[in-house]
Amino acid sequence: MKISTKKWIILFAAAAGICAAVFLLVRFLGPKGTVAVISVDGEVIRRVALTGVDRPYDIEIRTEYGHNTVHVEEGAVSVTAADCPDRICVHQGRVTTAGIPIVCMPHRLVIQIEGDAVDAWS
């Protein structure tokens, strides 16, 4: 069962392309939601409505792991500041769909958008 180098390259390139495409589709075309659920260590610490937000506001999340500033606006949520080493949660930007949650791995923080009727995962 010897697979040529060329075949390996085609196989991996195709796999990488498909995986990236699937992720981007889920990220941007996921179901819409109305509630942002903020959890630390797997425990929900706050549920924030994303509808009827007249003025965007910030929530400061301070835990034993560190600090994150969560920015809430109409239909979207983002992390605008954090004292974690990589700040990937900040670079993830605004999230508007339930597809991909925002994660701050060092601070064990997850922000997941849910539809108002949906309470299956919390």
Next chain:
Amino acid sequence: MTHGVKRLALMALLTAASLILFVVEAQIPSPVPVPGVKLGLANIITLVAMVLLSRREAGLVLLVRILLGAVFAGSPSTLLYSAAGGILAYAVMCLLVKRIPENRLWLTSIFAALAHNAGQLIICILVTQTSQLIVYAPALAASGILTGAFTGVAAAALVKALHKINL
């Protein structure tokens, strides 16, 4: 005796080099805003150690790099992620390094990178108790393939160069 000293020096050199790569990489902001996606430059050295030294010695180089890396460029919780990823990647390398010829080191590297990312994702899901994070799997798989191929090609070039100077 000189043989043992040479190996010890090589282990120390590789550990230092991988630690430098790890610390330098931590200073570069990730171009892709997905948790767990990174180039993994330090893995170039782990692969080189795997080829030039024994599995046990390469494992020691990796272990010291992970521990010191957390001291210099991380936190206790990042140590958990890099340890989980590192151990799984190491297991895969041990399994493949003798089976896949040296000129296909990039293949070993891709499988190791995929194992590394899988380990990180599993730990992340366990720590946050959010099974929903599995949606990150495709992004981490794609990144593992690309970064694994890159570090594998770099490691193969380094091994070739080091063979020339009889290390």
